[in-house]
Amino acid sequence: MTYDPLIPPLGDVGAVMPITPRPPIVFIEGHGSWLRDRDGKDYLDFIQGWAVNTLGHCPPAVVAAVTEQAAKLINCAPSFFNEPMIRLATLIAGASGLDQVFFANSGAEANEGAIKLARKWGQKYRDGAYEIITLDHGFHGRTLATMSASGKSQWDGLFEPRVCGFPKAEINDIASVERVITGKTAAVMLEPIQGEAGVIVAESDFLKDLRALTRQRGILLILDEVQTGIGRTGKMFAFQHEDIRPDIMTLAKGLGGGVPIAALVAEQSVCCFDYGDQGGTFNGNPLVTAVGCAIMEEVARPGFLEGVAKSGAYLEKRLIALSEKHHGLGVRGKGLLLALDLGRDLGNEVVAEALRRGLLLNAPRPHLLRFMPALTVTGEEIDRMIGILDGILEAFPSY
Template structure:
């Protein structure tokens, strides 16, 4: 049992357990009472290399002693280096850095609408998808397909229409003279780790080409090695016009990015900005992370680890009569076939295992990309113990 927290001044924006984490190392978190927890949430797919990895700590330490923030009105070396790395390892030409994935998606929406003004007679509408998740700003909440989010802080930002995921005909039916772009997650994370089919992605690309629309890949959760390749759209050979990155790109620090082809980059000076965009401290961290996970051997290891994790989950599922295992790389989900997700999360925490349940009948797994077979075996043992208790 955890000891109760004293009164605190944090806004209660999420139900937090009564424990305080004070240290992290690799796959592990440690609380103020000295207890250890195997972390299969990792900040919601944020800590690509685990907690406080040496490469990240060294990059932050070195950069903090040199230059932290000269303002986005000037060039700095880490921002130039990270932008160069991203364009060299993708088919995009220009990068705009932000602090969060929502901010990157907001930038993508603005870029698509500016492009529509210039090239599509003022077209501004963007097709999104039911059950999608694109962020918590007013515009990205309107774009999100999560039920009720477009009215939570009414009036909603207009200009978004929702198609059905993996249903190309529903997209085709929504295309009109005001349509400027389509935005989708290659795998819908918050919806329960639902992958887009290869045929659907290819058809979306064809539809956008036929109608002169921009295709935006929201890879905030799926990008940066999470699916075993640098970017999830590469799995099926679909090339978007715009891509957003976040979470893993910073390895735990607030960093995200908006990437686009040169012919799409139509922002004029003053159209876009941000106090911390291209901050050298964050970009130095991002460069250290991307150079590490961009190594072919590292990504090959992610794919190998993914197979072990998937097979272990399938064994757990068969043992307890649960549902399918789905996802790519180290973004995986286990269907529970009953609404016990919240109960399992709480029970696992008491066993020293941190889990995530984005839907009542589902567990989502987002371990560090460099997690080990031994850590996987230990976590599966603890998960099995919790399931046995819950289903007894």
């Protein structure tokens, strides 16, 4: 191989801005539930890019969509229609029962768009209302507005001053929501499952009561399905478990199966942007929307979501048994978005040891492990993960 002085050695990471602690591993290849580093070591991946890789690493459907579309048209100005854009918008609208779709590049951008749309709607139809009630411990992204909308105490004092207009309520406490509704309220925004908070599930009655309350008070309901959408919970969208429908929904992560795409989805009556209010250079480009179509079509195949629900039930069963064996505090979540409460602040140590043993796990809180495998994960892969984790927990003698 010819040496190119403009290309640094693979091991030189100094040019990568350090925004998170990264282990000294460089991944070069992945297939399904498995990743391989440059030293040839294989890792069983139960993170999947934080619930991004819907079908696992490099699934044939995504590879084919990228290859075929890249040979046709990668990008054109967002001021023009393209075929994959139209098809994906139609697929999302049909699956959700909502009417119109704006494509973006990340969950934070989709949520920022939802905030803008709700505020524009409040200006037009609710006497200038602009406040959006969000929930403590919620997570909606890392733009200034979505950080302000989030309920992460770790961000208190960071990048001040915050964007105003996001009063907080508590998940599964409808009275706390009702207390902060005023004439300035345009919407309530929440995740059906608070993933970053440790997989805290919004209870069925809470979501139903919230839908009824928002309709009664004439305000919008926004569901952030960035992490729960596209089959993660065993339904195409998490709200479908409760037989309700939001006014606005946001998608990202699993929609692209690994490529950057997001969507703001809304009822026709809420879609009040004027020309020029919203946009984005790469939004809805043919390459990523072609991948989105491939993902939607795979997840919509007969039996696929039933398979996700079955795998989720099996993973939950194995985790419950593991928790009981090691005196943990149980399992929570839905489908293939689950958390194991270790009962002690061992999360970071367990994650580090799992990495050494070739297993990728995530600890969103010191006492929790979060599991976000590919929706195509097999029973054998679940068993292998449980075996590795069991061995790790056995190594903590006082556990």
